[in-house]
Amino acid sequence: MAAIEVHELERTYRSRKGVIRRRRTEVRALQGITFEVAAGELFGLLGPNGAGKTTTIKILTTLLLPSGGSARVLGYDPARQPGEIRRRVGHVFGGDRGLYDRLSALDNLRYFADLYRVPVREKRARIASLLELVGLTGRERERVETYSRGMRQRLHIARGLLHDPEILFLDEPTIGLDPVGAREVRETVASLRAQGKTILLTTHYMYEADELCQRIAVIAGGRFVAAGTPRELKARVLDRTVIELETFGVAEPTLERLRSVAGVASIASETREQAEVLVVQSRIGAEIVPALLLELTGTSVGKVITREPTLEDAYVELVGSA
Amino acid sequence: MIRAFASGMWIHVVQFSRNPFDLTGVVIWPIVYASIAYYLLDSKDNPRLLLAASLGASVMLMWSLVVIGSSNALENQRWLGTLELLVAAPVPFAAVIAPITVASGVVGGYALVATLAWGTLLFDVPLVIVHPLAFALAVPCCVLAIGMLGLVMASTFVLYRAAFSLGIALQYPVWIATGLLVPLSVLPTFVGRIGWFLGPYWGYRAIREAALGPSPWPAIGMCLVVSATYLVVGTACLRAFVHVARSRGTLKLT
Numbered sequence: 001m002a003a004i005e006v007h008e009l010e011r012t013y014r015s016r017k018g019v020i021r022r023r024r025t026e027v028r029a030l031q032g033i034t035f036e037v038a039a040g041e042l043f044g045l046l047g048p049n050g051a052g053k054t055t056t057i058k059i060l061t062t063l064l065l066p067s068g069g070s071a072r073v074l075g076y077d078p079a080r081q082p083g084e085i086r087r088r089v090g091h092v093f094g095g096d097r098g099l100y101d102r103l104s105a106l107d108n109l110r111y112f113a114d115l116y117r118v119p120v121r122e123k124r125a126r127i128a129s130l131l132e133l134v135g136l137t138g139r140e141r142e143r144v145e146t147y148s149r150g151m152r153q154r155l156h157i158a159r160g161l162l163h164d165p166e167i168l169f170l171d172e173p174t175i176g177l178d179p180v181g182a183r184e185v186r187e188t189v190a191s192l193r194a195q196g197k198t199i200l201l202t203t204h205y206m207y208e209a210d211e212l213c214q215r216i217a218v219i220a221g222g223r224f225v226a227a228g229t230p231r232e233l234k235a236r237v238l239d240r241t242v243i244e245l246e247t248f249g250v251a252e253p254t255l256e257r258l259r260s261v262a263g264v265a266s267i268a269s270e271t272r273e274q275a276e277v278l279v280v281q282s283r284i285g286a287e288i289v290p291a292l293l294l295e296l297t298g299t300s301v302g303k304v305i306t307r308e309p310t311l312e313d314a315y316v317e318l319v320g321s322a
Numbered sequence: 323m324i325r326a327f328a329s330g331m332w333i334h335v336v337q338f339s340r341n342p343f344d345l346t347g348v349v350i351w352p353i354v355y356a357s358i359a360y361y362l363l364d365s366k367d368n369p370r371l372l373l374a375a376s377l378g379a380s381v382m383l384m385w386s387l388v389v390i391g392s393s394n395a396l397e398n399q400r401w402l403g404t405l406e407l408l409v410a411a412p413v414p415f416a417a418v419i420a421p422i423t424v425a426s427g428v429v430g431g432y433a434l435v436a437t438l439a440w441g442t443l444l445f446d447v448p449l450v451i452v453h454p455l456a457f458a459l460a461v462p463c464c465v466l467a468i469g470m471l472g473l474v475m476a477s478t479f480v481l482y483r484a485a486f487s488l489g490i491a492l493q494y495p496v497w498i499a500t501g502l503l504v505p506l507s508v509l510p511t512f513v514g515r516i517g518w519f520l521g522p523y524w525g526y527r528a529i530r531e532a533a534l535g536p537s538p539w540p541a542i543g544m545c546l547v548v549s550a551t552y553l554v555v556g557t558a559c560l561r562a563f564v565h566v567a568r569s570r571g572t573l574k575l576t
């Protein structure tokens with residue numbers, strides 16, 4: 001049995017706008033999403049902003065009811081059997097909310113341990129080992145309001161693991177963390193994977209997904225786009241070569257002309273440090289470079305790099321064509 | 323579940339006590355209410371009436387603290403982003419919310435004692451209590467009855483995001499319907515009938531009759547009956563309203 005099964009899941013948000021002339025607005029956040037997560041798997045759910053990742057997680061953690069389709073978590077229906085699921089899953093979201101600021105980390109953990117029915121005998125040892133796992137031992141008596149973002153995030157993870165859940169849902173656990181803090185969180189996640197926990201992770205950082213996830217599903221605009229191992233997703237663009245051109249201001253007509261150069265599969269423009277970088281996916285290898293440079297005469301071009309496609313390139317291609 | 327309850331009460335009392343603003347209020351309000359009881363109801367020559375007025379003022383304060391305290395606490399959960407986590411906990415939601423309202427009730431119980439003490443200290447309100455033992459029992463019963471009515475109201479705060487303003491708005495009708503503000507005899511009869519269903523009415527009667535006679539026991543009994551009813555109703559409402567919030571997707575919104 002799969003740990004998580006999602007079949008044609010749908011969710012529509014209805015809200016009312018305006019005070020006097022009430023208008024109803026509808027957002028179709030999920031429009032039929034299907035995927036499965038095996039027990040013990042670290043599964044990544046990727047997609048651009050508003051894709052419906054958080055909505056999916058909320059439905060699976062029983063906080064939201066689906067409008068259509070079905071879901072099973074450990075064989076239970078999140079809409080009808082929330083109690084069974086709540087006992088067995090942990091939910092951690094990114095950002096610094098979700099903690100009692102005026103209490104210490106220890107008080108926070110003790111309170112949630114009682115809410116999650118951690119047996120009294122195990123409580124103390126469990127909290128100590130979790131503080132150790134997330135590297136907060138020694139600072140647990142300080143008030144959370146004095147914590148850095150990274151410390152809060154790690155405390156969140158400890159909170160989510162208090163009742164030793166079978167499945168852990170991590171919604172952007174590294175959002176807003178500095179590189180070192182993010183790496184520490186990734187290490188924690190990797191060690192949980194090694195312990196055999198089933199984990200559903202969402203992130204906007206492709207290297208993170210590449211490093212951690214065994215399988216990935218990409219969704220966009222509430223629709224399923226692709227699924228597979230990071231290697232499989234990369235294979236979709238493996239026949240391509242990525243060429244990065246450092247430029248300084250390229251106008252839209254020039255971009256259009258570049259797109260029509262023979263052999264170009266896609267072009268995306270990114271801002272990095274001071275420069276604008278054109279990321280060109282080529283079907284014919286590096287031979288395309290002279291043709292590109294020809295179209296760019298008149299614009300100053302800096303470094304030109306040729307490299308293998310990464311998961312991010314695969315993602316951009318998948319989401320761009322979705 | 324009992325552990326979750328105890329732990330919850332402790333957490334909310336600590337969280338409350340670490341907010342200097344709330345703390346100041348708890349010190350100041352009893353003095354204000356004691357003064358209101360003294361000056362507003364011109365009863366200086368009638369010691370019985372004076373004591374009754376002080377008791378009424380202190381129960382009013384207790385009710386206000388419970389409504390404001392628990393609506394504030396619930397709104398806080400939204401701001402802190404903990405409301406979803408509380409809903410996602412495997413214990414029944416009522417076991418998470420009831421400690422909040424009862425904790426406010428305990429703060430209210432303290433305020434009651436403080437109001438009476440200030441009344442005695444500042445205005446020589448005669449603190450002659452006919453049934454001291456029953457009085458000692460009537461106070462916690464009143465806390466319970468008021469706290470449990472707070473639970474029923476708290477369930478609506480799960481649904482409506484403007485919990486705090488709603489809480490403020492709910493203070494006054496209860497003051498009137500329970501006869502705390504004006505004697506029920508001057509109001510239309512149906513208002514008094516409404517009071518019968520309200521915990522503060524029985525809580526106030528229990529306390530007043532313990533202090534001034536005759537027998538407080540029927541009112542204390544009624545306190546327990548309405549508390550138990552509120553617990554059942556509140557639990558059912560919470561369950562229903564959480565379901566509505568899950569279907570509307572409003573749990574995380576502030």
Ligand SMILES: Nc1ncnc2c1ncn2[C@@H]1O[C@H](COP(=O)(O)OP(=O)(O)OP(=O)(O)O)[C@@H](O)[C@H]1O
Pocket residue numbers: 013014015027028029047048049050051052053054055056570571572575
């Ligand atoms: N409570 C809500 N009421 C109305 N619309 C909502 C609500 N929550 C989410 N939405 C809408 O549903 C869509 C999906 O949102 P969701 O939060 O699931 O996206 P996401 O993939 O998590 O995005 P992000 O990467 O930005 O976190 C968005 O269009 C969003 O505006």
Ligand SMILES: [Mg+2]
Pocket residue numbers: 053054055171
């Ligand atoms: Mg999200």
